[in-house]
Amino acid sequence: MAAIMNWKRYIPDHAATTVPVLAAMIALHFLFSRGDAPEPGIELVSGAPMYYQHWQRHGEEAGFDIDSEIAKLELSDENRDRLIRQFLHQGRYGMARTLLLEVAAAAVLRQDQARLGDTLMLLGEVAINQQELSAAEIYLQEALYLAMSEDNVLATARSYQLLGRLNIRARELARHAANTYDRLWQARNSIARGQYRGVADSLQAVIDENISIRRYGAAADAWEALASLHDRVYDGYQAQQARIEAARLFASIGQMTHVHRLLGELDRALISDNEMASVEREMQRLFEQHEQQLVTASQARDYQMLYHHYLRLGEVERAWNFRIKASETLAESGDRAMYRRQTDVIAVLYNSNFAIDRAKKFLDQAGDFYRDGGAEEMLAETRDMKSLIF
Secondary structure (H helix, E strand, O other): OHHHHOHHHHOOHHHHHHHHHHHHHHHHHHHHOOOOOOOOOOOOOOOHHHHHHHHHHHHHOOOOOHHHHHHHHOOOOHHHHHHHHHHHHOOOHHHHHHHHHHHHHHHHHHOOHHHHHHHHHHHHHHHHHOOOHHHHHHHHHHHHHHHHHOOOHHHHHHHHHHHHHHHHHHHHHHHHHHHHHHHHHHHHHHHHOOOOOOHHHHHHHHHHHHHHOOOHHHHHHHHHHHHHHHHHOOOHHHHHHHHHHHHHHHHHOOOHHHHHHHHHOOOHHHOOHHHHHHHHHHHHHHHHHHHHHHHHHHHHHHHHHHHHHHHHOOOHHHHHHHHHHHHHHHHOOOHHHHOOOOOOHHHHHHHHHHHHHHHHHHHHHHHHHHHHOOOHHHHHHHHHHHOOOO
């Protein structure tokens, strides 16, 4: 018991400033980097395939148990409980986030700190799986401060553990992009040297993986490389289709300069005037969808600012209504609008090195709390998580 009473010795020096800066963090997050997860980068290493496969296997094991986490909330509303589980299992994280924020708002009004903390941690996990790592950090920092203020040792440990997992995920995304970037350049080099065997399959895998980590511009670059491969082997039709696919991705993220360039490279002997007009209309429609998504994201940002405004005025219920409204609005915005900006891969990989240090620090702090709280199983889980850090 004495060890538990001394748990505050593990609080980092910056903890005292958590509350004053938290609102600013959230505001800046929605203003500049909402949804812009720490972007993956590039690191060229010898023996990459074997290393990558080892890392990927562990990364896939790092997911969270949806049903057990929802069960911790002990929701009395069976319909809401069912919907949250359903949305999470379906990967519809935006819809699940809104429902969870409604649960959190109700907990705030009832001053149910335990449920609020559990809900914030689950919101953090949902954001991690949605690759909204900046949002995840905000939820988890809120949960951490709440746990500290309530002298809740195990909740504090869990918050630190999830912050560690968040930074592991940031590094994982960097490793994903490192692998795809490396393979893209290898494919380009093979094409330039006239070595075409297996290149098409490799480029298709690069496209699929870049889309899975929300790097749509990089996926479009891979489509262009695939088009150049088909040009080399005199398959004009496949080259044409690859350029159109690249143009679709660029239009979806608002890069119309690239779209016009790619459409200008199409062989008009292989596409009729009607087909060309249809392609151009499709590109314009995708661009207009992108613009509408930006408007939607701007509306969500306004709602988020109103949340902070009314929270400062002490109108908690009204504030949380706007926070929920912001989430509802964001759920209507497409992923490609959210991830339209892509940091240079070298800078991204450099930044991911700091994620390694943060992950170690947070997991060490979580381990200290679990040890003092006698949670041996969670302590072992935290040690296992440290093995995922590369």
